[in-house]
Amino acid sequence: MPSASHSDVRQSALYAPLRRRMVENGDWDRMAARLARELNESGWIDRFKDRSKEMARGGGLSVESILAELVPLASEEVPITVRNEVLGALRKLLERQIDFT
Numbered sequence: 001m002p003s004a005s006h007s008d009v010r011q012s013a014l015y016a017p018l019r020r021r022m023v024e025n026g027d028w029d030r031m032a033a034r035l036a037r038e039l040n041e042s043g044w045i046d047r048f049k050d051r052s053k054e055m056a057r058g059g060g061l062s063v064e065s066i067l068a069e070l071v072p073l074a075s076e077e078v079p080i081t082v083r084n085e086v087l088g089a090l091r092k093l094l095e096r097q098i099d100f101t
Helices: 004-025 027-042 044-058 063-076 080-097
Strands: none
Touching (some): 027 044
């Protein structure tokens, strides 16, 4: 079984060429649009905007501190249905492009 560091190196080595291929053939933009659509339909974008506005109105916080607080929450609060839908679509896309055997 490969060590975690070996796995990380392998994933890093695969990421750049896969991303480049996805960008070149338009899959990257399609997946980003799908994610945005799913997040919007779930209400996540409106909730995130509202929370951002509330923090900014509170005053006394820099943009950096607002982002430092919001970014981890944003990822944690993505609805599981949206996460599963987009990850499933991405998994299917990658299975068509990579031989995992």
